[in-house]
Amino acid sequence: DPAVIKEKILQKYPPKVARKRAKQILINEALENETPEITANVRTIPGIITMRGCTYAGCKGVIMGPTRDIVNITHGPIGCGFYSWLTRRNQTDASADGAENYMTYCFSTDMQDKDIIFGGEKKLEAAIQEAYDLFHPKGICIFATCPVGLIGDDIHAVAAKMKERLGDCNVFAFSCEGYKGVSQSAGHHIANNQVFRHLVGLNDEQKPGEYKINLLGEYNIGGDGFEIDRIFKKCGITNIATFSGNSSYDQFASAHTADLNAVMCHRSINYVADMLEVKYGVPWVKVNFIGAQSTAKSLRKIARYFDDPVLTERVEAVIAEELPPVMEEAAKVRPRTEGKTAMLFVGGSRAHHYQELFKELGMKTVSAGYEFAHRDDYEGRHVLPGLKVDADSRNIEEIEVNPDETRFNPRKSEEELAALEESGLAFKEYDGMIPDMEKGTMVIDDLNQYEAEKMVELLKPDIFCAGIKEKFSIQKLGIPMKQLHSYDSGGPYAGFKGAVNFYHEIDRLVNSKVWGYLKAPWQ
Numbered sequence: 001d002p003a004v005i006k007e008k009i010l011q012k013y014p015p016k017v018a019r020k021r022a023k024q025i026l027i028n029e030a031l032e033n034e035t036p037e038i039t040a041n042v043r044t045i046p047g048i049i050t051m052r053g054c055t056y057a058g059c060k061g062v063i064m065g066p067t068r069d070i071v072n073i074t075h076g077p078i079g080c081g082f083y084s085w086l087t088r089r090n091q092t093d094a095s096a097d098g099a100e101n102y103m104t105y106c107f108s109t110d111m112q113d114k115d116i117i118f119g120g121e122k123k124l125e126a127a128i129q130e131a132y133d134l135f136h137p138k139g140i141c142i143f144a145t146c147p148v149g150l151i152g153d154d155i156h157a158v159a160a161k162m163k164e165r166l167g168d169c170n171v172f173a174f175s176c177e178g179y180k181g182v183s184q185s186a187g188h189h190i191a192n193n194q195v196f197r198h199l200v201g202l203n204d205e206q207k208p209g210e211y212k213i214n215l216l217g218e219y220n221i222g223g224d225g226f227e228i229d230r231i232f233k234k235c236g237i238t239n240i241a242t243f244s245g246n247s248s249y250d251q252f253a254s255a256h257t258a259d260l261n262a263v264m265c266h267r268s269i270n271y272v273a274d275m276l277e278v279k280y281g282v283p284w285v286k287v288n289f290i291g292a293q294s295t296a297k298s299l300r301k302i303a304r305y306f307d308d309p310v311l312t313e314r315v316e317a318v319i320a321e322e323l324p325p326v327m328e329e330a331a332k333v334r335p336r337t338e339g340k341t342a343m344l345f346v347g348g349s350r351a352h353h354y355q356e357l358f359k360e361l362g363m364k365t366v367s368a369g370y371e372f373a374h375r376d377d378y379e380g381r382h383v384l385p386g387l388k389v390d391a392d393s394r395n396i397e398e399i400e401v402n403p404d405e406t407r408f409n410p411r412k413s414e415e416e417l418a419a420l421e422e423s424g425l426a427f428k429e430y431d432g433m434i435p436d437m438e439k440g441t442m443v444i445d446d447l448n449q450y451e452a453e454k455m456v457e458l459l460k461p462d463i464f465c466a467g468i469k470e471k472f473s474i475q476k477l478g479i480p481m482k483q484l485h486s487y488d489s490g491g492p493y494a495g496f497k498g499a500v501n502f503y504h505e506i507d508r509l510v511n512s513k514v515w516g517y518l519k520a521p522w523q
């Protein structure tokens with residue numbers, strides 16, 4: 001009984017903490033057409049070992065990290081740069097002629113005590129100059145870490161000064177101090193704002209190709225983006241820019257020339273989707289390429305938008321060719337996975353998206369939650385108008401965007417959009433994770449170490465999915481653990497080929513005999 005489980009988890013806390021956590025632990029008992037309310041995007045209670053990361057991680061590591069030809073300089077102690085350096089296994093393809101790839105380097109000002117005391121601006125200036133002299137990149141981005149905000153280094157002034165001095169290099173900075181928001185999520189927003197302000201729209205050149213889209217919120221972890229691009233190519237869909245897996249400076253600069261934004265990770269990039277729509281007139285739809293059926297559904301969504309029989313036919317042909325063998329593979333694995341249970345605790349999207357792959361294996365997600373997503377990612381975007389702005393969210397800049405005087409160009413007329421909506425294509429819409437989960441399942445926001453272990457003890461799932469901080473504590477409980485941030489050493493798991501990889505990986509994990517030999521502390 002989930003109510004008893006919730007009670008058992010809360011028992012351990014002091015009353016005040018229990019009251020707060022109770023609002024973030026939700027038993028999914030949605031009535032028809034009604035989603036229960038959860039508390040999200042609030043501070044972690046001090047003393048609790050959260051699964052979350054920091055604002056700098058969300059800005060530098062998540063949004064800007066996967067771009068190969070921008071030099072990303074961390075202004076701060078060396079650890080911040082080091083731990084955000086490719087640990088997420090975001091891949092890139094730099095095989096094209098003249099393509100630059102700086103992702104294999106870790107750039108940092110390596111702040112020392114004396115920089116904290118006397119200021120680090122000169123050191124930052126020197127670092128930008130050194131990076132420029134070595135690589136002559138198109139762009140250099142500067143990222144603030146906690147001490148930078150505390151001592152008051154003006155990274156934006158340094159960036160502006162260096163941009164002017166260098167002449168042919170776009171230098172801009174992010175005030176993404178780790179403590180700036182309650183989680184990584186604030187860093188996404190800060191990154192979205194600055195990329196939109198300083199980079200999107202710089203290249204007006206029309207790229208060749210038909211059916212031009214941007215794929216927003218796909219970070220090419222374990223090569224996911226490569227598989228999605230393979231499918232797009234086969235369908236004849238042109239991907240102008242991915243934000244930001246396998247991306248380049250020029251992709252960002254050209255993003256406003258696409259005719260549709262397909263939003264994969266709603267949490268991290270919805271700001272860019274909204275800004276592109278307001279300034280340039282590009283509509284957006286939600287997609288999900290995790291799960292073979294979801295992939296087919298998302299391709300059909302894109303085809304419906306362009307509303308061209310040529311594209312629709314090609315998309316249907318690709319689905320007819322690629323989907324059946326994937327479902328055959330699922331059917332082969334299913335007898336060994338059917339009825340097994342999973343728990344998914346990942347950042348802001350995957351805890352939802354990966355439930356699709358488990359469904360294809362006949363597995364049930366008994367509990368899931370996000371580290372840092374907002375209420376709209378749980379309950380759907382209809383809650384947006386009612387969201388309270390608190391001191392922490394007010395701390396993150398909202399930039400005002402207006403239609404571009406010369407380049408605003410609505411891709412579809414009001415009537416066309418209305419007709420598409422009528423036919424079932426929802427624009428600017430995301431229904432969130434909760435409505436997709438079965439009744440009686442548990443949805444937990446900002447899960448912590450203690451709760452993770454308690455959940456495993458009480459519900460004994462067949463697999464637990466989270467990140468590196470959880471990996472070994474869970475495995476020591478005798479439960480197989482799959483990292484959904486970095487995919488351990490696996491992937492891709494997106495698209496059609498990725499789904500097959502995932503089926504085999506989960507089959508291997510949940511049916512391994514080794515876990516039975518482990519003794520959990522309660523045994």
Ligand code: ICS
Nearest residue numbers: 062219265268346347348349350485
């Ligand atoms: Fe989006 Mo880890 Fe993405 Fe999501 Fe985001 Fe992070 Fe990763 Fe996780 C992410 S952008 S780094 S889908 S690629 S910050 S796995 S919300 S926590 S679930």
